[in-house]
Amino acid sequence: MLENGKISPRxxxxxxxxxxxxxxxxxxxxxxxxxxxxxxxxxxxxxxxxGLVTLWMVTWLGHKHPGQTLFAYAETILGKWLGKLLGLAYxxxxxxxxxxxxxxxxxxxxxxxxxxxxLSAFNLSLLVVAVWAVLAGLEVISRMNEFLIxxxxxxxxxxxxxxxxxxxxxxxxxxxxxxxLPILVASxxxxxxxxxxxxxxTILPFMTRPERALLAGGAAVVGSAAxxxxxxxxxxxxFGPELVASFSFPLHLFVRSISIGQLLTRFEVLVxxxxxxxxxxxTSVFLYCASLGLAEILGLSQYRPVVLPxxxxxxxxxxxxxxxxxxxxxxxxxxxxxxxxxxxxxxPSLLIVVTVVREKIFGTTFTQSAPDKINxx
Amino acid sequence: MNKKLLCTLIxxxxxxxxxxxxxxxxxxxxxxxxxxxxxxxxxxxxxxxxVTLAISLPSDIAGGExxxxxxxxxxxxxxxxxxxxxxxxxxxxxxxxLFLSHAELFIxxxxxxxxxxxxxxxxxxxHPQVRLNAFLLVTPGMxxxxxxxxxxxxxxxxxxxxxxxxxxxxxPESDPQQAFKFLxxxxxxGQDPYISILMLSDPLTTVIPELKDELKPGGQEESSxxxxxxxxxxxxxxxxxxxxxxxxxxxQAAFQDDKLVGLMNGVETRGFLWFMGRTERAVITVSxxxxxxxxxxxxxxxxxxxxxxxxxxxxxxxxxxVEEEGDIRxxxxxxxxxxxxxxxxxxxxxxxxxxxxxxxxxxxxxxxKTDLVGFGAILNRKDPDMFRQLQENWxxxxxxxxxxxxxxxxxxxxxxxxxxxQQHR
Numbered sequence: 080m081l082e083n084g085k086i087s088p089r090x091x092x093x094x095x096x097x098x099x100x101x102x103x104x105x106x107x108x109x110x111x112x113x114x115x116x117x118x119x120x121x122x123x124x125x126x127x128x129x130g131l132v133t134l135w136m137v138t139w140l141g142h143k144h145p146g147q148t149l150f151a152y153a154e155t156i157l158g159k160w161l162g163k164l165l166g167l168a169y170x171x172x173x174x175x176x177x178x179x180x181x182x183x184x185x186x187x188x189x190x191x192x193x194x195x196x197x198l199s200a201f202n203l204s205l206l207v208v209a210v211w212a213v214l215a216g217l218e219v220i221s222r223m224n225e226f227l228i229x230x231x232x233x234x235x236x237x238x239x240x241x242x243x244x245x246x247x248x249x250x251x252x253x254x255x256x257x258x259x260l261p262i263l264v265a266s267x268x269x270x271x272x273x274x275x276x277x278x279x280x281t282i283l284p285f286m287t288r289p290e291r292a293l294l295a296g297g298a299a300v301v302g303s304a305a306x307x308x309x310x311x312x313x314x315x316x317x318f319g320p321e322l323v324a325s326f327s328f329p330l331h332l333f334v335r336s337i338s339i340g341q342l343l344t345r346f347e348v349l350v351x352x353x354x355x356x357x358x359x360x361x362t363s364v365f366l367y368c369a370s371l372g373l374a375e376i377l378g379l380s381q382y383r384p385v386v387l388p389x390x391x392x393x394x395x396x397x398x399x400x401x402x403x404x405x406x407x408x409x410x411x412x413x414x415x416x417x418x419x420x421x422x423x424x425x426x427p428s429l430l431i432v433v434t435v436v437r438e439k440i441f442g443t444t445f446t447q448s449a450p451d452k453i454n455x456x
Numbered sequence: 457m458n459k460k461l462l463c464t465l466i467x468x469x470x471x472x473x474x475x476x477x478x479x480x481x482x483x484x485x486x487x488x489x490x491x492x493x494x495x496x497x498x499x500x501x502x503x504x505x506x507v508t509l510a511i512s513l514p515s516d517i518a519g520g521e522x523x524x525x526x527x528x529x530x531x532x533x534x535x536x537x538x539x540x541x542x543x544x545x546x547x548x549x550x551x552x553x554l555f556l557s558h559a560e561l562f563i564x565x566x567x568x569x570x571x572x573x574x575x576x577x578x579x580x581x582x583h584p585q586v587r588l589n590a591f592l593l594v595t596p597g598m599x600x601x602x603x604x605x606x607x608x609x610x611x612x613x614x615x616x617x618x619x620x621x622x623x624x625x626x627x628p629e630s631d632p633q634q635a636f637k638f639l640x641x642x643x644x645x646g647q648d649p650y651i652s653i654l655m656l657s658d659p660l661t662t663v664i665p666e667l668k669d670e671l672k673p674g675g676q677e678e679s680s681x682x683x684x685x686x687x688x689x690x691x692x693x694x695x696x697x698x699x700x701x702x703x704x705x706x707x708q709a710a711f712q713d714d715k716l717v718g719l720m721n722g723v724e725t726r727g728f729l730w731f732m733g734r735t736e737r738a739v740i741t742v743s744x745x746x747x748x749x750x751x752x753x754x755x756x757x758x759x760x761x762x763x764x765x766x767x768x769x770x771x772x773x774x775x776x777x778v779e780e781e782g783d784i785r786x787x788x789x790x791x792x793x794x795x796x797x798x799x800x801x802x803x804x805x806x807x808x809x810x811x812x813x814x815x816x817x818x819x820x821x822x823x824x825k826t827d828l829v830g831f832g833a834i835l836n837r838k839d840p841d842m843f844r845q846l847q848e849n850w851x852x853x854x855x856x857x858x859x860x861x862x863x864x865x866x867x868x869x870x871x872x873x874x875x876x877x878q879q880h881r
Contacts, residue, residue: 194584245636249837250644256840318636321643326581336588336636344589 081374081382084218086282088291093228094221095276095299098364099130100306101357102183103272104235105328108311110412113324114265117251120311125266127304129424130273134296136427137276141283141292143434143445149280150375155445156433165426166376172422173369174389176275177362178396179407179415181205184358185397186404191331192351202397209362210390213370214383217285220363227356234349235306239313241346242337246316267416269307273300274423281368327404366390488552489513491529491614492561494599495539495576497568505575507542508533508600509554510561510614529612531603539579556585561614562592562635563654565599569709569716577642577714580635588636591621593654594709594716601656605703617654620705624652628735628756629706629722642713646832646843646850650708650728653719656701710826712851718824720817727817730778730810731829733761739785742805745798750789754806754867756782765835767842773858774831778810781866787876794874799867807865814861825851831859 086094111119137149144152149169154162185201212220255262276296283292314329317336323329331347338344370389374382401407437443488511496506509532534545547554564576580586595602607616621632632652641649661667706722720728729735735756744750760779765772784802787793793802821828832850836843846853 191584247640249833250640252837253840256836317640319640319644321645322636322640325643332581332588332636336634338589338634 088295090221092295099303101361116320122265126269129270130300177365181397212363271416487555494563573714628738647830648826653707727813746791747789783869807863
């Protein structure tokens with residue numbers, strides 16, 4: 080095994096929760112409000128169903144091939160070369176997403192807090208920490224996350240509650256004014272964030288009790304969708320759908336608008352803390368999965384040698400992928416959802432179909448494969 | 457020198473590089489903390505935006521006792537084709553770097569309002585330092601002048617105005633709003649936004665000639681916006697004299713999108729606020745039912761307004777029901793009001809006064825074609841399809857809208873005195 084550590088189902092769920100939530104909470108409100116207006120929060124709920132579908136496929140595959148990661152069972156199912164190709168595609172996807180996350184992080188920090196600091200300063204420092212965390216292993220990231228999740232959830236929930244004096248809930252009415260179509264269209268964006276549960280495919284074999292994966296992942300998807308929905312309801316109630324759609328980072332302005340008495344105000348620093356913490360976890364998890372996958376495909380005995388090179392590649396990508404924040408938003412809103420759907424829905428269902436076909440028609444049995452067979456390729 | 461020590465030293469030096477802190481770090485002493493921003497529009501110029509900044513020294517904000525002497529607030533101005541250019545020009549006079557995070561107040565002139573606020577609003581949202589919970593105010597005349605007004609109770613002019621805003625939020629003659637509330641009203645279909653009016657008005661010493669000789673400056677009289685209704689709308693006035701003018705926060709400016717289309721005085725604003733159910737503490741006067749010369753002042757303690765749209769044969773109308781209750785605060789006649797016959801009479805008289813006030817405000821809004829109440833938004837919530845048909849020219853529809861106003865008034869208490877003041881006969 081490339082990873083010797085084990086994490087509990089609870090840790091897995093928490094890890095997935097933060098991974099989904101960290102960037103979703105900053106970008107989803109504006110994009111869904113633009114497409115679905117005051118029904119944006121319903122779009123998030125709709126999007127979480129797609130996350131659950133992905134989750135179901137991932138756990139089905141995981142239980143079919145116990146002890147194997149996505150990259151290992153892709154080879155068992157599709158054969159050596161096709162499987163490696165598919166694995167490489169996933170590694171590429173993870174690298175790409177990590178680069179996007181890091182870029183979003185840098186853009187947010189430069190837009191809202193430190194406009195004169197170059198983007199590379201943020202991106203580089205984030206990746207240095209993430210590479211360090213990944214080198215330390217999955218257990219360390221999970222335990223770090225156990226601490227951060229408390230901070231993050233407490234701050235987010237309390238900030239949303241503090242904003243309630245500004246709420247004008249009538250902005251959420253009427254429901255379904257434009258019919259269900261805009262909601263479904265808008266749900267593509269949150270669903271692509273929820274689809275990040277696909278990462279569970281690489282983490283599942285390292286759980287102490289893999290049979291609990293569905294529960295842990297489900298809690299993560301539902302929990303993050305709930306908090307995201309709450310955040311969107313809050314932003315809509317404070318600003319109304321038209322304004323939310325026009326803002327770059329609605330949550331940031333949402334927090335800035337809080338002033339209770341003249342004392343309880345300026346909470347945006349707290350949001351920055353949660354954002355930095357969450358993005359750190361998210362980047363680490365993605366980088367970890369990419370490194371693990373690459374090492375597995377290349378047949379290395381350790382994943383650690385590839386972490387730093389991948390980190391450097393991601394740093395460069397994070398700066399060179401996009402020209403401006405407009406590109407980032409366009410990519411997340413337009414290009415990314417269908418592209419990501421291939422990986423979160425398309426390829427897993429392909430693997431399931433091939434598994435079923437091979438079992439039913441060719442009589443191959445997968446379930447018995449011993450856990451330590453993986454490394455023999 | 458062993459290797460270990462060398463490694464430690466190198467590590468320590470690297471750490472020192474990291475620990476220098478933020479790239480954008482700047483000390484408080486190097487900042488010019490802007491507390492309020494007044495923006496004027498000078499039409500016909502290439503650089504029409506005149507921006508005036510009220511800057512407080514941090515020692516004055518934090519210090520309290522310390523320091524002493526010197527003006528607490530300094531004004532800096534600049535003109536430019538955009539606000540940012542004007543700020544840049546103001547920067548030429550500054551010894552410190554501008555810092556806008558503590559700007560709590562944006563005062564725009566009526567002229568700028570009529571030109572359109574898009575640029576100001578965009579600046580407020582887009583600038584990384586400016587906050588959306590800053591208050592917006594409109595002033596007739598030059599906005600800059602408001603910042604030159606002398607502070608009377610607070611440390612600086614910004615604190616003075618902020619204090620007035622907090623006062624006004626609990627009183628029924630104006631409803632000062634934070635920028636994001638204005639923005640959301642503007643963005644919301646079927647609703648038009650408004651901004652409260654801050655103005656410099658002449659103190660009572662100049663309005664009432666008899667006072668002139670008696671009182672030198674410093675008279676604490678202020679037009680308290682009471683029941684008689686003369687308080688609002690006195691506006692610019694003469695102003696030629698050397699008399700110091702006082703800041704007054706009363707009334708509101710009605711907007712259509714980002715453009716100011718009309719001013720509403722204190723009474724009209726209160727009429728409007730009845731629609732919003734936000735007139736607690738209003739003083740309503742009715743004449744004594746027994747004695748035509750007597751005036752009864754009543755105080756509003758609770759208000760509840762419900763607005764319901766009705767659609768009949770494709771025609772939209774609204775019913776506004778105001779339920780209000782309060783006390784008697786003063787009586788200028790000898791009538792005993794604490795009887796079961798008198799209270800209902802006062803109730804109905806009070807309801808009529810309120811209804812009249814509301815109708816006046818509604819007529820004004822319909823004249824200006826600004827749906828400040830958000831009747832359109834209410835209709836949209838109730839019947840989105842109906843509203844979609846009317847949305848295109850809602851302001852026209854609104855100006856012809858039928859609104860039934862029903863006011864239910866209740867006097868609950870008569871104050872510490874039940875009967876009239878006792879006189880020896």
